[in-house]
Amino acid sequence: MKKIDDLIASATSIHDRYKAGRMERETVREWVLGLGGYPAPYAEPLSEAAAWFRPLRDLEPDALKVVDLEKLKAVADAGAVDQRIDLSLGRSR
Template identity: 50%
Template sequence: MTDNTATKINDLLASVKTVRDRYEKGRMERETVREWVLRLGSYPSPHGDRVREASEWFRTHPESEASADTRQIDIAKLAAIHSERTCLAL
């Protein structure tokens, strides 16, 4: 992994944690989160796989006012991207 790629992944992980935390606490609207996820670029695996899964979820669930169940899935999709952080040590 190049330094540039590692920096890009670290930036993604820091950003997704912030977005997830703010959304979970009600300090960020779902539409803002959705737009942010849909604008994410490509990343190498395993992070890229999780980004693509989150993008697909938000693309197919565009409602701005989501049910509690949908919000939980939203948060889980964001958390899945962040949970791959341990792979950086490999």
């Protein structure tokens, strides 16, 4: 569980620092591409983030940052989404 907690804390911190302009995109890119494997529900958003960050993108910087931030937020929020699904399924039983 500590590994997951560390991932969530790191993804949130990196998202916030990048959003505030205190971190360069290349640093974010290297962090995402350096992550190892994680179990569901984190595997899919991490895979999508890695696929997004792997190639260098030739987009307008503001548009690029919007998508970058969406990918980071999806990683940080993956567990919360999974918990909400579990809770809603539990109520319907």
